[in-house]
Each structure stands twice: as structure tokens, then as C-alpha cells.
Amino acid sequence: ETFTCTATGEFQGTAPACEPSPCATLGLDSSDGYSHDCSGNVNGDSCIVACADGFSAPNGTSAAAILECGASGYTGSMPTCEPTPCSSVSLPTGLDLEVNCTGLTTGESCMVSCAQGYSGAAANFTCTSLGDFSGQRPICTPQTCDDLVQGLLEGVTHDCSGVRFGSKCGTSCAAGHSLAANSALTELHCLWDAAVGQVTLQGASPVCEPDPCVDNFPSGESFQHDCAGVTTTGVCTVQCAPGYEGSSPQNLSCAASGVLEGDTPNCTARTCAARHLPGMQQGICQDLSFGDSCFTTCEDGYDASSGVQQWTCDLLPGGGGSVELQGSDPDCQPLPCLDNSPVSAQFQDNCAGVTTGSSCDVVCTSDYVGSPSNLTCGADRAFYGSLPVCQPRSDFPVPEVEDANVSNMSNATLIQEEEFVLNLTDFVLNLTDTIEVRGLLSLNVTDAEAFMNDPEALAALKDGLAAAIKVNPAYLTVTVSLTPFTVGNANSRRLASESSALYISYTVIMKKSEAAGLEANPPSATAFEAAISAAIVSKGGSLASKYSVSVMSATVFSISVVDDGNQFSGGGGGAVPDPWSCPPPPPAADAADIGMDGPAVWGAGIDPGWASLEDRSAAAAEWRTHVALERK
Template sequence: WMYHYSTQEDYTWEQARNYCQTFFTDLVAIQNKQEIEYLNNSLPFHKRYYWIGIRKLGGTWTWVGTKKVLTKEAENWAAKEPNNRRSNQDCVEIYIKRPQESGKWNDEPCNRKKKALCYQASCQPFPCSQHGECVETIGSYRCECYPGFRGPECEDAVPCTELEPTGVHMNCSHPFGDFRYNSTCEFECQEGFERRGAGTLRCLASQRWSADTPTCTATTCPVLSAPVRGDLNCSHLHGNFTFGSTCAFSCQTGFALMGSESRECTATGTWTGDAPQCEAIMCPVLSAPERGELNCSHLHGDFAFGSMCVFSCQTGFALTGPESRNCTATGTWTGDAPRCEAITCPALSVPDWGELNCSHPHGDFAFSSTCAFSCQMGFALVGPERRECTATGTWTGDSPQCKAIKCSALATPEMGHAACSHLHGDFAFGSTCAFSCQTGFVLMGPESRECTAAGTWTGDAPQCKAISCPVLDPPSRGQLNCSHVHGNFTYNSTCTFSCEEGFVRMGAEVLHCTATGNWTRHPPVCAGTE
């Protein structure tokens, strides 16, 4: 800038400023000690000194031309100034060529008259390309560029490194040229990707960007794990468990997938579908066989794959079929359904001359079957009346028999004969005995006897009695002498006849009683001799 001062007259501070603004730019605004030295050397001494462009506004010393507050560093007060004498010293004068403290400032009342010290600005209305502050210098000016600009007139914005991002969409605005100061670039990612870093970068005055270039990384989903008893097979387009990853689920043998077969990581960072589970394949529920028991172990749930059921039977029953069955991966049981069948005993036969009456709660001649034995009339049971089929497949007791009831042995009657027939054993039920007598004897009693079911004989015991002949009397005048083998005057009795002396026997001397009940001869008589 150029300095000027009023040569014709002095002015109050306001008049001085008006004068400067009319003919030049404004009251002088001193920037440094070099200017003060220049002014002190080049201006003439004036006893009232010169007004400069500082005034107290709102209690604060201010450069009126720039409206900037006077800083502590820029103060150039004379000793003990400003003193605001009489509290009305609101304007500032500069001592020019004063013997003491030349070039220093002093506060003065604004109505006092002094020379107006003016400047003619070298800076134009829109200086420094509007990118810097125009600083007046003695006889000229210089541009102090704002941050981000350079050049004599601050015409160039400083450059930043040209951005060339990969995998991210960039939209830039360049107010002062491509990738220069105050260029801003906004970054966006495609759907399913998240930005890592700042969304907007600005080229700073330091020729650096406000942040590192962002990147786009695929949105992550929670890490998936294989279901229990299952497998997980994933394909990852943009990184493990990130947007676009797909995971297929499968189950081990014997397990079925419940839920989604596959899940995909979406742009929102969530998986499609719900987490699947592998559940054991179910087999039909098994029940214990009739008269049996069922004992199952379940690895993966009741009657599911891996379950094993063991079958057993109650006492007296035997298992027909597999002892155990396993639930397979196809949902079916190994083997066929077993049965508990009653243990069988050997079939019993009816004893001879007997009867058999059985009850079979579990099948013919099987466990718990009971058989009662009885005999026909005339026979007695020898052995147990009842037998039961046991759990070991054997019968209680031994096989019974029906034996004919015994009658007492019959004796042959004296002088007789007995002829017996025995159907069921000697002198047993059904035996018959026929009786007869020797010659000369006659049967007294039943001709036959039969052994009855009561163990007794019909009738009474018969006897053989000697056949009787007519009783003989001694002949008149004679004597009779008999010998009786089987009783008086019975078969085989012999009688000898004799006559008294003087008498002669007329007839047989000896008579025998015959089997016909007759005597061999007529009895003799005793006849007298002549």
C-alpha cells in the first residue's frame, strides 16, 4: 500500500477517517514494526501527531478497517499507555519523530484534532483469487493463501493423490480441480456389502485425504455349525459365512433333517430359514409280547434309530423269534415280532383202563396244563391223581396206572376143583372161578364166583360134600360095622354086616356107598338056620 496524510489541516478522529475514506482507502492499519519504522522515517514531525485506524469498540481496541481485535502480540503502546485519562480516550495516535518513544501509540480523546494518516490499498476488492488474504506491504501487497491454496495469487488448489478404489462405488465433487483441495468423494457399497472406513473423504490442505480409502467387505452372518448328528457343507463367494455364502445341511445315517436343507447369508447379515436339526428316524413303538416282557435302551429317543429292545418271556414260556430287535436307519425293526409260547410237555396218554381229563390254559399239554387221572370201574389208580406241566417242560409226578382191584385168592374146596379165568390178573376184578367136586361129592354153594369192583367175590365159598347114601340099620339078629371116610353113610363109607350065632347072612357082607348115593347091594338079612 501507499501512505498519505492530510497536509492542509487537522481533523478529529472521525473527520480524519472520513478524509481517508474519501480520498484514499482508510486510516492506516499498522501490521509490523517495519511499517512503524518506515512511517517514523518518512513522515514529517507534527506536534499533534497522527491518527491511526485503531478505536475502542465495546471496550475492545479494534482495527476499524478489518474489524479485527488488536492482539496482545501486535500492541505497540507507549509506556504506561493506554491510560484512558478522564475515561474518554477511545482513539489512538502514533508518535512520529517524537524525541522519546517515537513510533509508539497513545490513547487520546477522539475529538482532538490531528493529522490523518491514511493508506491507499494495493489489494483489489477480490484479491488473491479469493483463496487467500491480501496483505498490504509498503508500496505493494502479497497474498497469504488460505490453507489448501498456493501460487502468487493463491490460484492453485493443492492436489491429493488420485483415488482409485476397487470394489467400492465412488462419487466425487471437485470444486477446485480433480482430486484437489476440498474435493470430496463419497463411497457406497453394493447390496450385501458393508463399508469399512469413512463414507466421505475430503482432500485436506495437507495434501492428504481426511481418511484412508474405504473398502467394501461382504456382510457377515453368524457362523453356522453343523447340527448334532449332522454335517455342514458351505460354499463362500466373498469370505467365510458372508453375504452370498450358502450352507447345505445333511444328517448322519439314521437321522432325518428337520428344517431347511440349505440356508443363505442375506444382505442384512441374517440367514434364510431357521436352524435345522437332525432327529433320529423313528420306528413303530414296540409292545411286549403276550406273556412276555420288553426291555429297551434308547440312544437317541424312544423307539428311534439306535434303540435296541430285548425280549423275554414269563416263567413257563419260551421265546419264538429274535431275542432282540434294533431300530434301523430305514425306520424299521430288524427281525420279526417274537412270541412267547408256552413251554410244551410230552403229550400224556390215557392209562389202560383209565380216563384222562386235562385243562389247557396255554395250549395242549403246555405250561400250566393240568391232567386228572381216573380209572374205570374195577380198577384203582396207582400213582398221582393229577399231573401239571411245569416251566421246565416236564410233568410233575410219575405216570399213573390203573390196576385191577384185587380180590382175595380163592382156595379150591376140599374134594373139589376150581377153574379160574383171569382177565386183569390173578384174582382181580373180572376174574371168574368155576367150582366142581370130585366123584362122590356134590357142590354146596355157587358154581362160580366173580371178583367184583369192590374187591369182593360174588356169593359165598362153595363146599364139596360127600354124597349120602341111605342110613343103614343093622339087620335083625345081626350087627353092622361101618367105616366112614367122608361122613356117616356117605360116599366111600363101607359097612360090613354080620349075624348073630345061629343066623346066617343072607346077602352081601359088605356094602359100599357109591357116588350115585346108592349102596352097592341091598342090605343083607340074618336068617335063622334050621
């Protein structure tokens, strides 16, 4: 600015506006190894320049310095910052890797690749400011050696298919060859072959010699040959022996399996005509040639009391060259049927003593109605056919409902149990020792009455029970009862039954060996529930959406053995006695105290023993299905 000296002796003018000049920005950043706060400084300001992360000052020097911003820029000594070396500890390791990252410092990079004998893409690793390496480990897989092995001798094979680098495999003699006396089996190794730049199988070869053929030599009086001593890949000749006629000589070759392969000449001998007898197994003694023999046996379901007989195709006496089967005839007698006899209170039959190939009739008893059927005794000594579908007679008397403990129930109604008896079985067992297992279940079912009247739902119920018990549904008899109750006043015994409850009684006929497992480990309520639910779902359609089933209780009550008409009963799995049979009476001194009066005393919490199935009262039903309070 200009100032003028006036007449008054004073300068006149405007003073200039002066500001401190800024210093130029330092051209330094972390990649140069520095960090600073010198941005925007002006004349007279100071700032600090230090070594950035990943950089450090040499020993004995400072890692930071103060710079002054002057008229000509920054003044001061910059610190010396050197990149920090990275530790190799953070690098990946392994025999499958090739790592060349030694001596790298902050910001420098290297490649980690797969080692020789391995395949995979290389990966980049960078030395970070933290002093470690950052990168993704390569995925390296061992290379596979080619199956072709150079230098193996004839007759030598190996199991080296798919062998990978670093692995080994063994040699062996090929089929039809054996190891030579002075040789030994060797191992082949899948190794890197620098000459070809890939992995190869490497190792010595054993010596294997061909084996002599041992099987399928031409046999019989119709042939003669020179095949003795022929070895693998060798050839011999076979021709018809004297006394037989046929085609020209044929060559046979010794295969690696030790079997002579090829067609023998067609040398024809006389053939015996077949003999057919009642009950004798057919197809055994047909097309026998002169000199051949066979053993006659009876068909299944027949017994040869005279034992097996040998027949021989031999010359007829008197000469002439004719032949016939000669030998004693087997005495084949039909055997009585043993299995699948109709065993049920619903049936009566005339099947006792029926033998193989014969039939018997099965009809419903007087308490049931249904069409008769016919069973046939098969060769396996089991009856086959469909059993009658027997339904209870409509005029069959049903006991009245009783419950001595519900005398004061106001507005309480006990509805007579409705019963639906499933089609019992298609087949049941009738063995010398018959195992009969019985049990009860109580179910909670969505719309129980509809379920009980739904044939498809009942079929699923039966399939589920059979699956839980692990038996064929054909051997299972199921009875379903629907018993809705109305709860009385507070002074009456509470009834656990509801309109959604179904009561299931089942009987299964099975073998002793099968019943033993059931007795030792009877299915739980959970197992029954899972099996029944799965059977409902397997039926498909809308059945699964209509019904939801939960099992409240399940008990195998009885396992009974029928042996020559004498029945012995015991608790299933050692749990509870048989509810179908009366328990032995208690000692006289205790009988009065226990009070064996049946349902009349159940409300008082006294355990009277097992109720008869003839008792159809609400209390008895609850006791049998394990929902009675006294059972808890």
C-alpha cells in the first residue's frame, strides 16, 4: 500500500492486510512409511512427522520429528522410517505348498503355490502393517498317477488305479499266474518325475509264471484229450473216445481262471426215457445218458418213507443196446399241514389231518355270521386261502353297563360301549407251541366316533399296531371300543374317559422266538403312537388331516403258551398279570382286608386284582386301559 506525507506532517494511507503464508502440503503418506498432521499449516505453525504402522526407525534414531512451517516452507529433520519385516509364522505350511516369502517387509507381496505333485491355483500373500501376512491358503489336491506302469513283466498286475501322489500300491501276479520261486512282490510309488514333469508310478516288477489249468477238463467216457499240464494261454485238443460218435476234434484254451474254455465235440450216447411217479419231484431224472445216475426225491409236502433211491441209466438185460432208468421207486406219502390253521373263536373247521394238496372248509361259529371259505394245504405244509369275514350276530346278548361307584352322579350318563371288530386275519399260526400275546391301549383321537366308523382309518390302526409289535398284520386281531362318559358331581369318582377316547384290545399269534423279544421289551406308548401315526400318513389322501392320534397308555398284559391243550400264562415283559385270566385267590387271612369285591371298591383306591373282560362297566374299562385313578 502507498502512504503520503501530508502538510500536517503525518502519513496518510491504508495499512495492508497481511496473513501468514501457508506451507505446501507434504508429499508423504503411509505408503512412504510416514504419518503426519502437517496438512493446512501456515507460517509459524509446527507439526509432527512419525513412522507409519508397519515402519520403524533404525536402532538409536527417533521415530518422530517436529517440522516448522517458515516463509520458505517446512524446516526440520525428517525421521528415518524403514518397512518392518513380516513374520513367516503367519504363512500357511504343509507338504502340499511351495512358499517363497522370505524377507518380505511391509507392503511387499509373494505367491504361495502348490508343490510338485499337487494341483491347485496359487494365492497372493501381502505383508501387512501389523507384521504378518494376509492371504487365502491355496487348495491343493494330490495329483493322480496314470494306471500305465512302464517296465512291468507279462503276467504282472497292480492295484494302482486312482493312486495319488505320495501314496503307494502293490503289484501282484495276474489271474492264471503265480510268483516265481526267486521273485517277490513289489510296491509301486506315485512320485514326481522331473523328466516328464508329472507324477508317475515307479518301482521294480516281480516275475510271475503261468499256472497250469485245473478245471473243466473233458470228463467222462465219451472224451479223450491231451490237456494234462496245459498252462494259462495254452491250447489242447479233445475228441470223441472210442464207442461214441460225434463231431470233429476241438481245441480248448486255458483261461486265466484256470478253466479250460471252448466247445467239446458233440459225442452222443444213448439217452434213457424219464419215469414219472406220484409225489416224486419232477425234472431230476430226465435226459440221462448211458452210465449217468440220479437220486430220486419227493416233492415238498411229501415224505419218502423208503428214503432216497438211486436210479442209473443202464443197459437192458439181453443185449440189443437199449437203455432204461433202473432202480427202486421212492414211496412218497403226503404230509399233514402244520401252519396257518384257522385259530379263532370266530371259526370252526374240518382242517385237522388235511394233507398236501387237499382242502378243508372254514365257517363262522354260531355267535357270528359270514360266508364260508376254503383253505388248501400247500407244499410248504401251510394252509392258503382267505378266511371268512365273521361279524358278531346282531342278536348276540350284550351285558348292561354297571358301575357301583357312580350311584350319586347327577345328570351322569354312561353310554353302552359300541364295538367294531376288525377283520381278524387272513392267516394265523397254529404251531405245536402257540404263543398268544394280548394287550390294551387307550388312545386320544380327533373325532373318535368318525375314526371308529372309517374303514381306512381302522386299517391304518391295524397296520400301525402290527408295525409297533413287529408282526405281520395277518396275525393280529384288533377290537376297538368307543366309550364316552359324563363326569358326575364332586363326590363321585372322576372318570378319565372322554368322547375322544378309543380303547383298543389286541391279540397276536406268534412263534416263541418272536414272542421272547416282545416279552422282554414290549413297545412303549410312544412307539405305538409313532407307528399308528406313520400308518395313517402312509394311507395318503385326507386321512392324516382328519385324524390326530395320541396314545395315553399301552400295556402288554399277557403272553400265553398253548402246548398240547395246556395253557400257561404270564405277564408280558414281567410287567403285569394276564387280564384275561383270574389271579390266584389271596390267603384267607388277607382276603377280608383286601376286599376282592371288584369294581364296587375301586373308588376307594383298593387294588382288587384284574377285572374280567366280561365286566363292561365304565370303571372296568378305565382300569383295563390304564386311565383309572387307582392305577396311578
